[in-house]
Amino acid sequence: MGGPSVQTLRDQVKGQVVTPDDAGYDQARAVYNAMIDRRPAVVVRCTGVDDVRAAVDYARENGLDLAVRGGSHSVPGFGTVDGGVVADLSGMRAVTVDPGRGTARAEGGATWGDFNAATGAHGLATTGGIISTTGVGGLTLGGGIGYLARGMGLSCDNLVSAEVVLADGRIVTADEKQHEDLFWALRGGGGNFGAVTAFEFRLGPVAEIYGGPMFFELADARELLRFFRDFIADAPEQYGGFPAFQIAPPLPFIPEDRHGEPFLAVVSCWTGDHAEGERVVDRIRAVAQPVAQMVGPMPYAALNSAFDALVPPGLQHYWKANFVDELTDDIIDAHLRFGPKVPVVNSTVHIYPINGACHRISPDATAFAYRQANFATVIAGMWPDPADNDANTAWVRDYYAATAPLSEEGGYVNFMAGDDQDRVKANYGGNYARLVEVKRAYDPANLFHLNQNIRP
Structure with a gap:
């Protein structure tokens, strides 16, 4: 039997499902790097974690390549794919700040501009990048170098927890107490282990x-x-x-x-x-x-x-x-x-x-x-x-x-x-073998391979 149809996917998600036959397809497939010109079979404009899970399930069950797009700044164009599925998180940009706890929660499509606007209203920040249109997700998953790194550490060093849609469709929270191995890998391991739909960060006092x-x-x-x-x-x-x-x-x-x-x-x-x-x-x-x-x-x-x-x-x-x-x-x-x-x-x-x-x-x-x-x-x-x-x-x-x-x-x-x-193995030095183990545990079929890929 084949996997679910596009119509089934449309019935499952709240966001827009765009195919090559739909108006707006060229806009939906465009990414930041104009050198990248790819034609996905389906772009799912996700509105929340359930939409992301539906996109992941659709790709897995149909044997299609899956690209996860946050801020869309990936220079190699990992946020799109020929003939596969794009889970586009750009509609998920909410940032909520808890000034009492000194934390902020950003959805997976938020940019650093979104983040800084929300946290700056409270005189708070965490390490972001150098360009405000960069996605919070991609930057953090790769480590997160920015102006504040010497004083506050990398973006990933300030990550408190992450909400993740796994390759098998489960939605989990990874932090120091649950899915600790996944939490370790997300802090620098890139998009290899799942689609991260929310990030919770520790903040510090940074205003003017x-x-x-x-x-x-x-x-x-x-x-x-x-x-x-x-x-x-x-x-x-x-x-x-x-x-x-x-x-x-x-x-x-x-x-x-x-x-x-x-x-x-x-x-x-x-x-x-x-x-x-x-x-x-x-x-x-x-x-x-x-x-x-x-x-x-x-x-x-x-x-x-x-x-x-x-x-x-x-x-x-x-x-x-x-x-x-x-x-x-x-x-x-x-x-x-x-x-x-x-x-x-x-x-x-x-x-x-x-x-x-x-x-x-x-x-x-x-x-x-x-x-x-x-x-x-x-x-x-x-x-x-x-x-x-x-x-x-x-x-x-x-x-x-x-x-x-x-x-x-x-x-x-x-x-x-x-x-x-x-260069992937060299990029992770002594951590590479452990990353392979985590990859095998959470994505043994390598569904999340459109990245600087850690092969299971």
């Missing part, structure tokens, strides 16, 4: 921060990168900034005659006393004079969304990444060969510090294994014109080829490309 971007001449880049390497080793954990190679966008605070030129940028985020934060940022300014800057007090949510306009939906994306134990002079030399060649204003290279609170978690306490690494580097190729795909992809690959031998074997799964499947 002191920070923003500074743009420096490329001639000062070497000295600044060397300074940052030494500065961040023991900087106060209220500081969460990072250096980047970035073409100057046409913003009012940047001299008009410098728009479109490449710079070394340093983006700062200080969560403590503003006067003290200014003194800390002045240490960077003492190394070199900024060409332009927009640094001052602002809501944390404002900084978290400051670069959204540079990365709208519909760009072409190709990324590469590595963890780095130390920013050696050799790897700085490699960055200086390729970083200034950043091709367009949308593309960038970020060197995120992940020490501080991130190092106080044991490498085997969560699936995120690289607790000794001091930096997570991403070469984020993003550009609007498909005609530039070959040239800009080559820039990313050449840059990666120059830096990878000087970096750790593994990288951050959220920054991995679609052609990085052979």
Whole structure:
């Protein structure tokens, strides 16, 4: 006997079920990375956990590939699939805050913009990403690097519990007391173990921060990168900034005659006393004079969304990444060969510090294994014109080829490309064998395989 029909699926779910014959199909199948053009058989626009379970059951019972889409930011396009089922959680974006407990619950389709708006109203936050349109779910399941990581740990370090639809259709809650092995794996193991429909986070007091971007001449880049390497080793954990190679966008605070030129940028985020934060940022300014800057007090949510306009939906994306134990002079030399060649204003290279609170978690306490690494580097190729795909992809690959031998074997799964499947074992280091065991327990048939896949 065959599995349930599309009509049966429509009868089961409250949300919209979209097939290739339906109006709005092209909109329903579109994802953030315009390089990805896939045609699913069914897109289920889920309104709640029961809709997600129905989509999972439909895929399993019909032997179809299943993609789970949250914020839709997956660079490899894991949120869609040819001929299979997409469980689209983008309609599930509610965030509820319990200020008394210092926690927040976010549905599986919420973005960090949704999250920060809800928690910021109470002067609270947890570690999110750098772009506010990023999904809470995808970022957290891969670990969760962001401005607050040095002070608060990764997003996954602040996860209290998760509601999960398993491959067999069961709905379970995973936390420190129930399904503990699943809870361990969800904190860094990606979307391998189920469809997470809600995340509960621990929050900390973060309201108005002191920070923003500074743009420096490329001639000062070497000295600044060397300074940052030494500065961040023991900087106060209220500081969460990072250096980047970035073409100057046409913003009012940047001299008009410098728009479109490449710079070394340093983006700062200080969560403590503003006067003290200014003194800390002045240490960077003492190394070199900024060409332009927009640094001052602002809501944390404002900084978290400051670069959204540079990365709208519909760009072409190709990324590469590595963890780095130390920013050696050799790897700085490699960055200086390729970083200034950043091709367009949308593309960038970020060197995120992940020490501080991130190092106080044991490498085997969560699936995120690289607790000794001091930096997570991403070469984020993003550009609007498909005609530039070959040239800009080559820039990313050449840059990666120059830096990878000087970096750790593994990288951050959220920054991995679609052609990085052979790196999955290295990305998890000593945690890989245990992740395989959890995968066998919860998804032995590998229904959840559209990800940086841990094969059972």
